Amino acid sequence: MKLNSTVLLTLILLILMLGSGSVSAFWGFTLGSAALKGVTSPDARPTNKFASSKSAKEQHTGLALLKEDEILKIVKSRIEGKTKAAKSKKQDDDDEETNNSKKKREEKPLQVAEEEKPQAGFPINTESEGVSISVQSARFSGGALLLKVKMQNKGKDSVRFLYSFLDVSDDKGRTLSASTEGLPSELPANGPTYSGTVSIPTALLDDVKRVSLALTDYPAQRLRLEVSNIPVER
Structure with a gap:
């Protein structure tokens, strides 16, 4: 009777140990599965590596290398294009310069003719002690009356002038203010003709x-x- 009780107790203990072990194993498996969820192992298969290498190679096939003769043609065409553009610009500049020169040559005789054409009633001359003054023209321009004047000294001695002492008056005897430009402060003896403006x-x-x-x-x-x-x- 005592032996049967010992055997029964031993069996109960074994059953409890197996049950607790099974529960622990199941619980550990469940926790491990939850922890490794979403984690995948690297694909080390040779076929997949070949496929990945092929895909990368296909992506790089977009870069096409030009042949040497094609590169030379492109460079030559660009050089010829720049050369033609430079020649065209130079030709345009030369044509513009030619037209400007022609225009100046056409305008110059007209200007000279206008300058040489005497104004009615002019010139008006006077002389004293070998020194002469001549008013060539009187025209309005830029808010002023411009008197073109020429002076010359044919005497033996040089003559000096101070143009702040120049007297300008109208037909009613009123004194007018005036300024001079280009007239010499000294006329040398037997000197050339000088021109200026009052x-x-x-x-x-x-x-x-x-x-x-x-x-x-x-x-x-x-x-x-x-x-x-x-x-x-x-």
Whole structure:
């Protein structure tokens, strides 16, 4: 009786141990499966490697290498294109320069003719002690009356002038302000002809028909140059 109880107890213990072991194994398998879920092993099959290599090769087939003769043709065509463009630009520049030169040659005689064509009533000359002054023209331009003047000294001594002492008056005896440009401060003896301009503001000439100039040398004041009744035409 005592032996049967020992055997029975031993069997019960074995059953409990097997049951607990089975439960532990199942629980461990379940946890391991959950932990490795979504994890895949690398594909080491040779066929897959070959397929991947082939796919990569197909992706790189888009880069086509040109042949040497095709490259030479492209370079030659580009060089010829640039050469033609440069020649065309040079030809255009030459044509433009030729046209401008031709235009200048055509305009120059006209300008010379206009300058040489005397204005009616001009020139008006005066001379003193071998020194002469000549008013060539009187025209309005840029808000002023411009008197073209020429001066020359045929005497034996040089003559100096101070143009701030230039007297300019109208036909009513009123003194007018004026400025000079290009006239020499000294005329050498037996010297060349000098040209310049006397400018009178238009605002001072509303009712003026004639103006006069008077100039003396400085500081000796040995001579006096007077040009009277210069016509003013608008």
